[in-house]
Amino acid sequence: MPLELSVGVDIGGTKIHFALVDAQGKLYADEQIPTEAIQGAAAVMERTLQGIERMLGLVDRMKDAVVIKGIGIGSAGQIDFASGSVAYAVDTLPGWTGMRIQARAEERFPDLPIIVDNDVNVMAVAELRCGAAKGLRHFICLALGTGIGGAVVENGRLVRGAFGGAGELGHVSVDFNGPQCSCGNLGCLELYASGSGIARLAKEEAASFNDSRAVMQAWLQGDAQASQLMNIAIAALASGISSLIHTFNPEAVIIGGGVAEAGDAFLSAIRRETQKRTSAAMWKAVELKLAAAGNVAGVKGAALQLWHYPK
């Protein structure tokens, strides 16, 4: 029997990641290219389609051994899952709002099923099928990157909401008198516990760190000023996670993204603070975990959609 593979594509603000992935989430080939978002949405779309062509070209040479199941795409921004188009994207991808990703890909590859969702929802699919959420029916994913993305699986299904905008967990406010967020609310979690949030805290305290990476590094080495900053970030994050636990009663909260690369020390600190802030019954039912799929979660989950949503 030939090997069944899907093309996974992860479109972010700085890079586009392509891979050939099997039903178990194993990567057979992958390639990363810079997004060059500055060249505009049409150019990004074309670079995406060409990357998919290259992936398909790889298996052209071994037609008897491999069958392509379809193309799965995860993209930054709010994605309308039904149409596979971009409902809203921020300035990291200029002009990306309104892009009909799925329709454009279907024009180019009319014979293949194509599924498009946002980058954190596909991360949740990766964690569910072959990562930290294997076997779970209720869990929350938090992607702590430049901003904070979220995805929620309730009773085995992604929570999508009225137009697919659900899961904007970076815009859960942790301080109703806090600093102004671009979303309109004050004190959003993203302003404290994302890469840019930690950098903002450092700037506010006039600390001498260049970015969140430097803060985290110094924190891991026991630096006092970094600890003061990270205590704020961790308290805010723990409070937000506790709110989400009381809202969803999940079996797991899975933390990924660049900030989470600080690893076990970071996870332990969050776990300690979240436990303090969560009712005993809810805490007993939930586990805090680092994302298992790591930095390939996007491309892996994108491809795994083909098996997750049987057509």
Added chain:
Amino acid sequence: MPLELSVGVDIGGTKIHFALVDAQGKLYADEQIPTEAIQGAAAVMERTLQGIERMLGLVDRMKDAVVIKGIGIGSAGQIDFASGSVAYAVDTLPGWTGMRIQARAEERFPDLPIIVDNDVNVMAVAELRCGAAKGLRHFICLALGTGIGGAVVENGRLVRGAFGGAGELGHVSVDFNGPQCSCGNLGCLELYASGSGIARLAKEEAASFNDSRAVMQAWLQGDAQASQLMNIAIAALASGISSLIHTFNPEAVIIGGGVAEAGDAFLSAIRRETQKRTSAAMWKAVELKLAAAGNVAGVKGAALQLWHYPK
């Protein structure tokens, strides 16, 4: 064809409400008795069963005209929906934790289907079938009473979580440095926007109001001190609602409970403040509404479960 009715029961800390209800949510008879929770859980359960017997007695006399579809019960506390027992109840119902409501009712009424859920989930059923959420698939209910209860319907189904504990929306924190809440977290919404929360704010500011009702009354009449308190309560509530909107992308947020009885002025103030705090795309998709089923939502929704969950 005989009229199909269900017995609805709404068990709260101060009163138990019984009614005969049809599929459209119309009440044919109802009765309220004091809970007398102080007498203990066994006595409360017995008073509940006797009340159901009285309701059934009413239709005994008109057997040809009426057929009883079943018994629906809504109870304060965390309810395990699968077993119909109380996972956790606070001190307003001493000893209620662990009560096997459904099993006890089935012993007494072995021939009738019986469904038990928590009081806010049954409120959501009432709003969905014949109230402010008619025709919606994605909405949030907030019951602003002594505390704050919540229920979320996502894609037509109640969000229950791992053990049925989801929807504790009063324990969404709005200030991660705020006052200590009994749940473990700091600055929970319940500490600002419930009846007891508004009373707490008044006490903190040494204001001369006896309770939240007095604050609301004075606020509606333009009292300056009451306005100052209500501005805090409304900002906290709007921030919490905005967090929930970004989390669930709902079509409606429905506000009920005693505090919401302040009516349209209260709703307008919350609406204004929530709009400021919510992204434009999410705001466009959502409506803020007062609960239509009002103070009979509990007993009505409890009974409507018989039609909502076909057995």
